[in-house]
């Protein structure tokens with residue numbers, strides 16, 4: 001098996017080639033600039049995951065939305081389920097960047113965290 | 122009070138330039154920002170992928186901004202929010218900055234050096250003139266980014282996006298996550314104008330079709346947009362008859378490019394470059410007016426904020442040197458865009474100011490595969506950069522060591538895209 005893919009870990013977007021000579025899961029990755037490339041490629045072929053950046057409702061802040069993200073990438077198939085849960089949440093300012101907004105999202109063992117500091121006003 | 126360095130705009134370029142100027146010995150530094158918070162466009166770019174190589178961590182826009190805002194506050198650099206810069210005038214050794222804010226009304230601020238970091242704005246629908254009415258429901262992608270991510274409302278449910286710029290791609294995913302249906306992204310060119318990673322993670326992940334060599338020929342609907350007519354175009358970008366397709370939608374996003382915000386720069390009399398729509402700058406981002414520096418999207422549109430921060434460090438160093446009287450003004454080299462290259466920044470290099478190397482930022486005119494970018498001085502090949510793939514959407518950064526350039530007396534550095542020599 002030979003597969004071409006673009007590493008999306010960072011904006012460099014390296015073109016990766018993955019070769020699995022004997023189709024036994026021994027992947028050989030080339031084209032990467034850094035060591036994150038092979039990790040991404042193997043993940044993408046076995047268990048693709050994504051970080052979800054989105055927002056939740058925030059009260060008493062300068063703006064009505066607080067940006068948040070999943071602290072770790074979650075399985076691609078769970079993205080819309082995750083959005084449903086995240087969209088239920090309402091928080092109150094003040095909030096710090098990094099504060100946990102949802103613990104153990106969908107039982108995945110991954111938290112949703114704030115990505116912005118918002119003062120109370 | 123007379124400031125050493127005043128920074129016009131508190132986005133990533135302004136923040137990073139302020140920090141560097143202060144660290145390099147400029148004492149009185151001030152940031153002026155028209156918005157209600159620092160951070161610029163990053164505040165609405167809530168997606169991740171920023172700063173991986175700078176911070177070794179994958180950050181979102183607001184997180185990236187906060188890193189720099191902390192550096193600014195840790196260094197005690199003052200800033201004024203809700204303060205709009207109207208005009209900049211050059212009185213030789215002193216610059217006068219005309220500002221307006223709610224508390225003080227109109228005031229003037231004086232400074233020895235100024236760094237322009239006003240960023241860019243989006244091209245609007247008027248600029249591309251599609252036939253049809255001008256119903257509501259037509260927005261620039263950046264405006265919708267702000268609506269959804271900061272103000273918290275969705276402008277529509279059935280979406281078409283014109284232009285494959287990064288903001289449009291990011292918004293295709295964002296609106297899909299929030300429950301909208303994105304019918305298509307139409308791009309006039311035969312290639313995407315956004316980063317490949319964004320095609321992968323924003324379109325492919327959600328099966329959103331990217332229609333290359335397609336444009337919108339008519340906007341339907343009088344009060345609210347009801348749909349668009351989309352047609353394929355040929356190599357000359359002329360509509361191919363018979364390819365027309367009607368796509369119903371209630372929202373049209375335009376992601377057709379960014380233009381540096383340079384009214385203040387032009388009015389001040391700074392020499393401009395019509396290839397970048399920004400000012401002509403040197404290796405430390407000095408402009409044609411001594412003491413006026415510029416960096417970030419106001420100089421040329423960057424696709425990545427990491428490069429904006431990198432460039433801003435140069436401007437901060439430059440301004441600090443100028444204030445201390447150690448900035449050399451003798452231009453050694455000018456840069457020229459040869460075959461395949463549409464612009465090069467910086468346009469000038471004063472070798473005495475260079476520390477270890479000079480990074481030249483440039484864009485290619487079209488898609489190339491397996492080529493090299495060569496730098497020539499006269500007919501001498503100075504340096505080569507190999508590229509598997511060159512895309513107009515992805516800025517090339519080409520670093521050349523000082524010791525290499527120092528072997529040549531002066532003249533033009535010409536950058537060209539060529540076949541790799543076997």
Ligand SMILES: Cc1cc2nc3c(=O)[nH]c(=O)nc-3n(C[C@H](O)[C@H](O)[C@H](O)COP(=O)(O)OP(=O)(O)OC[C@H]3O[C@@H](n4cnc5c(N)ncnc54)[C@H](O)[C@@H]3O)c2cc1C
Nearest residue numbers: 130132133134155161162205206239240263417418425426
């Ligand atoms: C809508 C949009 C979305 C973008 N999304 C991305 C993205 O997702 N990822 C990415 O890497 N890049 C993105 N970019 C590119 C992004 O602009 C750069 O990465 C980076 O933010 C540029 O930094 P900057 O400081 O040069 O400009 P900006 O971030 O635009 O900051 C300029 C600042 O100057 C202020 N200002 C302007 N004029 C005045 C004035 N007259 N008086 C006072 N203050 C003034 C503005 O309010 C602003 O805060 C986007 C650009 C736009 C326009």
Ligand code: SF4
Nearest residue numbers: 007010013014034037
């Ligand atoms: S391999 Fe490394 S440098 Fe290349 S895109 Fe992936 S993370 Fe970025």
